[in-house]
Amino acid sequence: MAKPSGSNGDDQSATDMETQKALVDIDSCQNEIDALNEKASEEILLVEQKYNKLRKPFFEKRNEIIMRIPNFWVTAFVNHPQIQLDESEEDCLTHLKKLEVEEFEDIKSGYKINFHFEENPFLKNEVISKEFHLGLSDPLSSSTPINWKEGQDLTKKNGNAKGRKRPHEMGGFFSWFLNNDDPCSDEIAEVIKDDIWPNPLQYYLMELDGGEDEDAEED
Protein backbone atom coordinates (compact mmCIF):
# COMPACT_ATOMS: atom_id res chain seq x y z
CA MET A 1 0.00 0.00 0.00
CA ALA A 2 1.39 3.41 -0.93
CA LYS A 3 1.88 5.72 2.01
CA PRO A 4 0.77 9.34 2.21
CA SER A 5 3.50 11.53 0.77
CA GLY A 6 5.55 13.63 3.19
CA SER A 7 5.03 11.08 5.91
CA ASN A 8 8.60 11.19 7.23
CA GLY A 9 10.67 13.38 9.57
CA ASP A 10 9.45 16.54 11.27
CA ASP A 11 6.45 17.04 8.98
CA GLN A 12 4.82 13.83 10.18
CA SER A 13 2.48 15.18 12.81
CA ALA A 14 1.58 18.29 10.81
CA THR A 15 0.66 16.04 7.86
CA ASP A 16 -1.34 13.74 10.09
CA MET A 17 -3.22 16.65 11.58
CA GLU A 18 -3.98 18.10 8.15
CA THR A 19 -5.25 14.69 7.01
CA GLN A 20 -7.32 14.26 10.15
CA LYS A 21 -8.88 17.69 9.68
CA ALA A 22 -9.63 16.93 6.02
CA LEU A 23 -11.26 13.63 7.00
CA VAL A 24 -13.51 15.46 9.45
CA ASP A 25 -14.39 17.96 6.71
CA ILE A 26 -15.21 15.16 4.25
CA ASP A 27 -17.36 13.51 6.85
CA SER A 28 -19.35 16.65 7.47
CA CYS A 29 -19.71 17.22 3.72
CA GLN A 30 -20.83 13.61 3.36
CA ASN A 31 -23.47 14.15 6.06
CA GLU A 32 -24.94 16.98 4.01
CA ILE A 33 -24.99 14.74 0.91
CA ASP A 34 -26.66 11.95 2.90
CA ALA A 35 -29.29 14.36 4.21
CA LEU A 36 -30.04 15.43 0.62
CA ASN A 37 -30.27 11.78 -0.44
CA GLU A 38 -32.79 11.14 2.29
CA LYS A 39 -34.85 14.19 1.32
CA ALA A 40 -34.77 13.07 -2.32
CA SER A 41 -36.05 9.59 -1.35
CA GLU A 42 -38.83 11.08 0.73
CA GLU A 43 -39.88 13.40 -2.07
CA ILE A 44 -39.89 10.56 -4.61
CA LEU A 45 -41.96 8.45 -2.24
CA LEU A 46 -44.49 11.30 -2.00
CA VAL A 47 -44.71 11.47 -5.80
CA GLU A 48 -45.22 7.70 -6.01
CA GLN A 49 -47.89 7.81 -3.30
CA LYS A 50 -49.64 10.69 -5.03
CA TYR A 51 -49.77 8.82 -8.34
CA ASN A 52 -50.82 5.57 -6.67
CA LYS A 53 -53.80 7.50 -5.31
CA LEU A 54 -54.50 9.10 -8.71
CA ARG A 55 -54.28 5.72 -10.48
CA LYS A 56 -56.53 3.90 -7.99
CA PRO A 57 -59.94 5.05 -9.34
CA PHE A 58 -58.84 4.09 -12.86
CA PHE A 59 -57.79 0.63 -11.69
CA GLU A 60 -61.17 0.29 -9.95
CA LYS A 61 -63.03 1.45 -13.04
CA ARG A 62 -60.93 -0.94 -15.15
CA ASN A 63 -61.92 -3.80 -12.83
CA GLU A 64 -65.62 -2.90 -13.21
CA ILE A 65 -65.31 -3.01 -17.00
CA ILE A 66 -63.30 -6.24 -16.93
CA MET A 67 -66.15 -7.96 -15.09
CA ARG A 68 -68.29 -7.45 -18.20
CA ILE A 69 -65.93 -9.71 -20.18
CA PRO A 70 -66.26 -13.46 -19.60
CA ASN A 71 -62.95 -15.21 -18.81
CA PHE A 72 -60.92 -12.03 -18.96
CA TRP A 73 -58.44 -12.83 -16.20
CA VAL A 74 -58.04 -16.52 -16.96
CA THR A 75 -57.32 -15.61 -20.58
CA ALA A 76 -54.71 -13.01 -19.60
CA PHE A 77 -53.09 -15.57 -17.26
CA VAL A 78 -53.12 -18.39 -19.82
CA ASN A 79 -51.65 -16.13 -22.47
CA HIS A 80 -48.82 -14.85 -20.29
CA PRO A 81 -45.67 -16.75 -21.31
CA GLN A 82 -44.45 -17.19 -17.71
CA ILE A 83 -47.75 -18.54 -16.39
CA GLN A 84 -48.70 -22.17 -16.89
CA LEU A 85 -52.10 -23.50 -15.85
CA ASP A 86 -53.23 -27.08 -16.04
CA GLU A 87 -56.74 -27.81 -17.28
CA SER A 88 -58.48 -27.94 -13.91
CA GLU A 89 -56.72 -24.76 -12.74
CA GLU A 90 -57.86 -23.05 -15.89
CA ASP A 91 -61.44 -24.23 -15.22
CA CYS A 92 -61.17 -22.86 -11.72
CA LEU A 93 -59.77 -19.50 -12.82
CA THR A 94 -62.66 -18.97 -15.24
CA HIS A 95 -64.41 -18.04 -11.97
CA LEU A 96 -61.79 -15.41 -11.07
CA LYS A 97 -63.88 -12.28 -11.47
CA LYS A 98 -61.58 -9.66 -10.01
CA LEU A 99 -57.85 -9.23 -9.45
CA GLU A 100 -56.36 -6.47 -7.32
CA VAL A 101 -52.76 -5.52 -6.61
CA GLU A 102 -52.32 -3.11 -3.71
CA GLU A 103 -48.94 -1.62 -2.91
CA PHE A 104 -48.51 -0.79 0.75
CA GLU A 105 -48.52 2.91 1.62
CA ASP A 106 -44.75 3.13 1.95
CA ILE A 107 -44.45 1.17 -1.34
CA LYS A 108 -41.04 -0.37 -0.84
CA SER A 109 -42.32 -2.38 2.11
CA GLY A 110 -44.50 -4.73 0.08
CA TYR A 111 -47.78 -5.45 -1.65
CA LYS A 112 -50.87 -7.63 -1.62
CA ILE A 113 -52.59 -9.53 -4.43
CA ASN A 114 -56.33 -10.23 -4.03
CA PHE A 115 -58.10 -12.86 -6.11
CA HIS A 116 -61.91 -12.51 -6.00
CA PHE A 117 -63.97 -15.54 -7.12
CA GLU A 118 -67.58 -15.86 -8.12
CA GLU A 119 -69.52 -18.89 -6.81
CA ASN A 120 -67.74 -21.93 -8.25
CA PRO A 121 -67.33 -25.72 -7.88
CA PHE A 122 -63.76 -25.49 -6.49
CA LEU A 123 -63.30 -22.93 -3.71
CA LYS A 124 -65.47 -21.90 -0.79
CA ASN A 125 -63.43 -18.67 -0.35
CA GLU A 126 -64.78 -15.58 -2.08
CA VAL A 127 -61.40 -13.86 -1.83
CA ILE A 128 -57.93 -15.29 -1.41
CA SER A 129 -54.93 -12.99 -0.89
CA LYS A 130 -51.21 -13.36 -1.01
CA GLU A 131 -49.19 -10.61 0.60
CA PHE A 132 -45.50 -9.76 0.63
CA HIS A 133 -43.75 -7.93 3.45
CA LEU A 134 -40.37 -7.22 1.92
CA GLY A 135 -39.20 -4.28 4.04
CA LEU A 136 -38.56 -6.49 7.07
CA SER A 137 -35.08 -7.66 8.02
CA ASP A 138 -36.59 -11.12 7.53
CA PRO A 139 -38.92 -10.69 4.52
CA LEU A 140 -42.01 -12.89 4.48
CA SER A 141 -45.10 -13.65 2.46
CA SER A 142 -48.38 -15.18 3.57
CA SER A 143 -51.47 -16.58 1.84
CA THR A 144 -55.11 -17.05 2.77
CA PRO A 145 -55.70 -20.75 3.58
CA ILE A 146 -57.90 -22.22 0.86
CA ASN A 147 -61.19 -23.93 1.72
CA TRP A 148 -61.59 -26.44 -1.08
CA LYS A 149 -64.96 -27.92 -1.82
CA GLU A 150 -65.21 -31.70 -1.27
CA GLY A 151 -62.68 -33.53 -3.47
CA GLN A 152 -61.67 -30.37 -5.36
CA ASP A 153 -58.24 -29.64 -3.89
CA LEU A 154 -56.34 -28.68 -7.05
CA THR A 155 -52.94 -28.92 -5.35
CA LYS A 156 -53.60 -32.69 -5.11
CA LYS A 157 -54.52 -33.04 -8.76
CA ASN A 158 -51.18 -32.24 -10.39
CA GLY A 159 -49.91 -34.92 -12.67
CA ASN A 160 -53.32 -36.51 -13.08
CA ALA A 161 -54.30 -38.41 -16.20
CA LYS A 162 -56.48 -35.76 -17.85
CA GLY A 163 -53.76 -35.21 -20.45
CA ARG A 164 -52.34 -31.75 -21.04
CA LYS A 165 -49.66 -30.72 -23.48
CA ARG A 166 -48.25 -27.78 -21.58
CA PRO A 167 -45.30 -28.20 -19.27
CA HIS A 168 -45.97 -27.23 -15.65
CA GLU A 169 -42.99 -24.97 -15.09
CA MET A 170 -44.66 -23.10 -12.29
CA GLY A 171 -45.68 -26.28 -10.52
CA GLY A 172 -49.34 -25.36 -10.34
CA PHE A 173 -51.10 -22.08 -9.73
CA PHE A 174 -52.42 -22.93 -6.29
CA SER A 175 -49.16 -24.56 -5.22
CA TRP A 176 -47.52 -21.26 -6.11
CA PHE A 177 -50.22 -19.34 -4.23
CA LEU A 178 -49.77 -21.38 -1.05
CA ASN A 179 -45.97 -21.56 -1.13
CA ASN A 180 -44.27 -18.91 1.01
CA ASP A 181 -40.76 -20.38 1.18
CA ASP A 182 -38.95 -17.69 -0.78
CA PRO A 183 -40.83 -14.35 -0.73
CA CYS A 184 -37.89 -12.39 -2.21
CA SER A 185 -37.77 -14.33 -5.45
CA ASP A 186 -41.40 -15.07 -6.20
CA GLU A 187 -41.36 -14.73 -9.98
CA ILE A 188 -45.06 -15.43 -10.46
CA ALA A 189 -46.06 -12.75 -7.95
CA GLU A 190 -43.77 -10.31 -9.75
CA VAL A 191 -45.28 -11.25 -13.11
CA ILE A 192 -48.73 -10.52 -11.70
CA LYS A 193 -47.69 -7.25 -10.03
CA ASP A 194 -45.31 -5.80 -12.63
CA ASP A 195 -46.55 -7.31 -15.87
CA ILE A 196 -50.18 -8.40 -15.85
CA TRP A 197 -51.62 -5.82 -13.42
CA PRO A 198 -50.14 -2.73 -15.12
CA ASN A 199 -51.63 -3.77 -18.47
CA PRO A 200 -53.74 -6.96 -18.52
CA LEU A 201 -55.41 -6.03 -21.80
CA GLN A 202 -52.30 -6.80 -23.83
CA TYR A 203 -52.24 -10.36 -22.46
CA TYR A 204 -55.99 -10.84 -22.90
CA LEU A 205 -55.71 -9.72 -26.51
CA MET A 206 -52.79 -12.04 -27.28
CA GLU A 207 -55.26 -14.91 -27.28
CA LEU A 208 -57.56 -13.24 -29.78
CA ASP A 209 -54.62 -13.08 -32.15
CA GLY A 210 -54.48 -16.87 -31.75
CA GLY A 211 -51.39 -18.74 -32.75
CA GLU A 212 -49.52 -20.47 -29.97
CA ASP A 213 -52.43 -21.75 -27.91
CA GLU A 214 -53.89 -25.15 -28.61
CA ASP A 215 -57.23 -25.48 -30.36
CA ALA A 216 -60.22 -24.03 -28.55
CA GLU A 217 -62.29 -26.55 -26.64
CA GLU A 218 -66.00 -26.35 -25.94
CA ASP A 219 -66.68 -26.55 -22.21
Added chain:
Amino acid sequence: MAKPSGSNGDDQSATDMETQKALVDIDSCQNEIDALNEKASEEILLVEQKYNKLRKPFFEKRNEIIMRIPNFWVTAFVNHPQIQLDESEEDCLTHLKKLEVEEFEDIKSGYKINFHFEENPFLKNEVISKEFHLGLSDPLSSSTPINWKEGQDLTKKNGNAKGRKRPHEMGGFFSWFLNNDDPCSDEIAEVIKDDIWPNPLQYYLMELDGGEDEDAEED
Protein backbone atom coordinates in the same frame (compact mmCIF):
# COMPACT_ATOMS: atom_id res chain seq x y z
CA MET B 1 -59.08 -22.50 -23.70
CA ALA B 2 -62.43 -21.79 -22.06
CA LYS B 3 -64.80 -19.82 -24.24
CA PRO B 4 -66.77 -16.76 -23.18
CA SER B 5 -70.02 -17.88 -21.54
CA GLY B 6 -73.22 -17.35 -23.52
CA SER B 7 -71.32 -17.64 -26.76
CA ASN B 8 -73.88 -19.79 -28.53
CA GLY B 9 -77.16 -19.30 -30.39
CA ASP B 10 -78.91 -15.94 -30.80
CA ASP B 11 -76.97 -14.18 -28.02
CA GLN B 12 -73.68 -14.55 -29.90
CA SER B 13 -73.50 -11.19 -31.62
CA ALA B 14 -74.95 -9.28 -28.64
CA THR B 15 -72.28 -10.87 -26.42
CA ASP B 16 -69.55 -10.09 -28.93
CA MET B 17 -70.65 -6.49 -29.16
CA GLU B 18 -70.76 -6.12 -25.37
CA THR B 19 -67.24 -7.61 -25.16
CA GLN B 20 -65.97 -5.35 -27.93
CA LYS B 21 -67.42 -2.31 -26.19
CA ALA B 22 -65.88 -3.37 -22.89
CA LEU B 23 -62.49 -3.83 -24.57
CA VAL B 24 -62.68 -0.32 -25.97
CA ASP B 25 -63.58 0.97 -22.49
CA ILE B 26 -60.63 -0.89 -20.91
CA ASP B 27 -58.33 0.51 -23.54
CA SER B 28 -59.42 4.08 -22.87
CA CYS B 29 -59.09 3.50 -19.12
CA GLN B 30 -55.64 2.03 -19.72
CA ASN B 31 -54.66 5.12 -21.69
CA GLU B 32 -55.52 7.27 -18.68
CA ILE B 33 -53.41 4.98 -16.44
CA ASP B 34 -50.52 5.15 -18.93
CA ALA B 35 -50.73 8.95 -19.02
CA LEU B 36 -50.55 9.02 -15.21
CA ASN B 37 -47.55 6.66 -15.30
CA GLU B 38 -45.81 9.00 -17.68
CA LYS B 39 -46.57 12.04 -15.54
CA ALA B 40 -45.28 10.18 -12.48
CA SER B 41 -42.01 9.33 -14.27
CA GLU B 42 -41.58 12.94 -15.36
CA GLU B 43 -42.22 14.22 -11.86
CA ILE B 44 -39.75 11.74 -10.35
CA LEU B 45 -37.17 12.76 -12.93
CA LEU B 46 -37.64 16.40 -11.92
CA VAL B 47 -37.07 15.48 -8.27
CA GLU B 48 -33.93 13.52 -9.19
CA GLN B 49 -32.64 16.40 -11.31
CA LYS B 50 -33.36 18.90 -8.54
CA TYR B 51 -31.41 16.84 -6.00
CA ASN B 52 -28.58 16.18 -8.45
CA LYS B 53 -28.23 19.96 -8.68
CA LEU B 54 -28.44 20.38 -4.91
CA ARG B 55 -25.84 17.66 -4.33
CA LYS B 56 -23.39 18.97 -6.93
CA PRO B 57 -21.77 21.76 -4.85
CA PHE B 58 -21.26 19.30 -2.00
CA PHE B 59 -19.59 16.80 -4.33
CA GLU B 60 -17.36 19.61 -5.60
CA LYS B 61 -16.53 20.74 -2.08
CA ARG B 62 -15.84 17.11 -1.14
CA ASN B 63 -13.43 16.83 -4.08
CA GLU B 64 -11.60 19.97 -2.95
CA ILE B 65 -11.14 18.52 0.52
CA ILE B 66 -10.12 15.11 -0.82
CA MET B 67 -7.22 16.73 -2.70
CA ARG B 68 -5.72 17.67 0.68
CA ILE B 69 -5.34 13.95 1.49
CA PRO B 70 -2.45 12.12 -0.21
CA ASN B 71 -3.47 8.86 -1.91
CA PHE B 72 -7.14 9.25 -1.05
CA TRP B 73 -8.61 7.78 -4.24
CA VAL B 74 -6.05 5.01 -4.72
CA THR B 75 -6.65 3.94 -1.13
CA ALA B 76 -10.43 3.88 -1.58
CA PHE B 77 -9.99 1.86 -4.80
CA VAL B 78 -7.53 -0.61 -3.28
CA ASN B 79 -9.76 -1.14 -0.27
CA HIS B 80 -12.90 -1.77 -2.29
CA PRO B 81 -13.46 -5.55 -2.32
CA GLN B 82 -14.48 -5.63 -6.02
CA ILE B 83 -11.50 -3.61 -7.26
CA GLN B 84 -8.13 -5.24 -7.81
CA LEU B 85 -5.06 -3.24 -8.75
CA ASP B 86 -1.67 -4.63 -9.53
CA GLU B 87 1.40 -2.87 -8.14
CA SER B 88 2.13 -0.62 -11.12
CA GLU B 89 -1.53 0.35 -11.46
CA GLU B 90 -1.55 1.25 -7.81
CA ASP B 91 1.59 3.38 -8.33
CA CYS B 92 -0.11 5.09 -11.24
CA LEU B 93 -3.34 5.74 -9.32
CA THR B 94 -1.45 7.45 -6.49
CA HIS B 95 -1.45 10.30 -9.05
CA LEU B 96 -5.25 10.25 -9.42
CA LYS B 97 -6.09 13.55 -7.77
CA LYS B 98 -9.76 13.88 -8.63
CA LEU B 99 -12.62 11.57 -9.52
CA GLU B 100 -15.95 12.80 -10.85
CA VAL B 101 -19.15 10.95 -11.70
CA GLU B 102 -21.65 12.96 -13.73
CA GLU B 103 -25.10 11.64 -14.48
CA PHE B 104 -26.54 12.93 -17.73
CA GLU B 105 -29.38 15.43 -17.38
CA ASP B 106 -32.09 12.90 -18.14
CA ILE B 107 -30.36 10.50 -15.68
CA LYS B 108 -31.57 7.18 -17.12
CA SER B 109 -29.68 7.82 -20.34
CA GLY B 110 -26.21 7.39 -18.88
CA TYR B 111 -23.25 8.83 -17.02
CA LYS B 112 -19.61 9.79 -17.31
CA ILE B 113 -16.67 9.06 -15.02
CA ASN B 114 -13.73 11.51 -15.14
CA PHE B 115 -10.30 10.58 -13.76
CA HIS B 116 -8.04 13.63 -13.24
CA PHE B 117 -4.31 12.97 -12.88
CA GLU B 118 -1.51 15.12 -11.55
CA GLU B 119 1.79 15.13 -13.48
CA ASN B 120 3.05 11.53 -13.32
CA PRO B 121 5.49 9.04 -14.90
CA PHE B 122 2.75 6.99 -16.61
CA LEU B 123 0.15 9.05 -18.48
CA LYS B 124 0.40 12.15 -20.60
CA ASN B 125 -3.38 12.75 -20.28
CA GLU B 126 -4.50 15.08 -17.51
CA VAL B 127 -8.03 13.71 -17.65
CA ILE B 128 -9.36 10.43 -18.96
CA SER B 129 -13.08 9.77 -19.13
CA LYS B 130 -15.28 6.76 -19.64
CA GLU B 131 -18.88 7.45 -20.56
CA PHE B 132 -21.96 5.26 -20.81
CA HIS B 133 -24.89 5.94 -23.14
CA LEU B 134 -27.41 3.43 -21.92
CA GLY B 135 -30.67 4.97 -23.15
CA LEU B 136 -29.93 4.08 -26.78
CA SER B 137 -31.51 1.11 -28.50
CA ASP B 138 -27.91 -0.02 -28.92
CA PRO B 139 -26.22 1.05 -25.66
CA LEU B 140 -22.56 1.96 -25.88
CA SER B 141 -19.64 3.16 -23.81
CA SER B 142 -16.52 4.97 -24.89
CA SER B 143 -13.20 5.89 -23.29
CA THR B 144 -10.56 8.55 -23.82
CA PRO B 145 -7.58 7.02 -25.66
CA ILE B 146 -4.65 6.90 -23.25
CA ASN B 147 -1.34 8.55 -24.17
CA TRP B 148 1.18 6.46 -22.28
CA LYS B 149 4.61 7.83 -21.59
CA GLU B 150 7.44 5.91 -23.25
CA GLY B 151 7.43 2.26 -22.12
CA GLN B 152 4.74 2.86 -19.47
CA ASP B 153 1.71 1.22 -21.10
CA LEU B 154 0.23 -0.57 -18.08
CA THR B 155 -2.12 -2.68 -20.20
CA LYS B 156 1.02 -4.41 -21.51
CA LYS B 157 2.43 -5.06 -18.06
CA ASN B 158 -0.15 -7.52 -16.74
CA GLY B 159 1.28 -10.82 -15.60
CA ASN B 160 4.79 -9.40 -15.30
CA ALA B 161 7.31 -10.75 -12.84
CA LYS B 162 7.07 -8.04 -10.18
CA GLY B 163 5.18 -10.49 -8.00
CA ARG B 164 1.86 -9.61 -6.48
CA LYS B 165 -0.26 -11.70 -4.19
CA ARG B 166 -3.64 -10.38 -5.20
CA PRO B 167 -5.70 -12.11 -7.86
CA HIS B 168 -6.51 -9.94 -10.89
CA GLU B 169 -10.24 -10.60 -11.13
CA MET B 170 -10.86 -7.37 -12.96
CA GLY B 171 -8.11 -8.03 -15.48
CA GLY B 172 -6.36 -4.74 -14.86
CA PHE B 173 -7.68 -1.26 -14.16
CA PHE B 174 -6.70 0.25 -17.51
CA SER B 175 -7.85 -2.81 -19.43
CA TRP B 176 -11.22 -2.29 -17.79
CA PHE B 177 -11.09 1.43 -18.61
CA LEU B 178 -10.38 0.83 -22.30
CA ASN B 179 -12.76 -2.09 -22.79
CA ASN B 180 -16.16 -1.09 -24.18
CA ASP B 181 -17.43 -4.48 -25.28
CA ASP B 182 -20.32 -4.79 -22.85
CA PRO B 183 -21.51 -1.38 -21.61
CA CYS B 184 -24.67 -2.78 -19.97
CA SER B 185 -22.85 -5.05 -17.56
CA ASP B 186 -19.78 -3.06 -16.60
CA GLU B 187 -19.51 -4.03 -12.95
CA ILE B 188 -16.45 -1.89 -12.22
CA ALA B 189 -18.13 1.23 -13.60
CA GLU B 190 -21.16 0.47 -11.46
CA VAL B 191 -18.98 -0.01 -8.39
CA ILE B 192 -17.41 3.40 -9.01
CA LYS B 193 -20.75 5.12 -9.70
CA ASP B 194 -23.00 3.46 -7.13
CA ASP B 195 -20.60 2.46 -4.39
CA ILE B 196 -17.38 4.48 -4.27
CA TRP B 197 -18.67 7.85 -5.55
CA PRO B 198 -21.67 8.11 -3.20
CA ASN B 199 -19.42 7.53 -0.17
CA PRO B 200 -15.68 7.14 -0.83
CA LEU B 201 -14.75 7.93 2.77
CA GLN B 202 -15.98 4.56 4.00
CA TYR B 203 -13.60 2.79 1.61
CA TYR B 204 -10.69 5.12 2.37
CA LEU B 205 -11.15 4.49 6.09
CA MET B 206 -11.29 0.70 5.70
CA GLU B 207 -7.55 0.75 5.12
CA LEU B 208 -6.85 2.67 8.32
CA ASP B 209 -8.55 -0.15 10.20
CA GLY B 210 -5.95 -2.39 8.56
CA GLY B 211 -6.41 -6.13 8.50
CA GLU B 212 -6.81 -7.71 5.08
CA ASP B 213 -4.28 -5.72 3.08
CA GLU B 214 -0.72 -6.88 2.84
CA ASP B 215 2.06 -5.11 4.75
CA ALA B 216 2.64 -1.46 3.94
CA GLU B 217 5.53 -0.77 1.58
CA GLU B 218 7.68 2.33 1.44
CA ASP B 219 7.64 3.90 -2.01
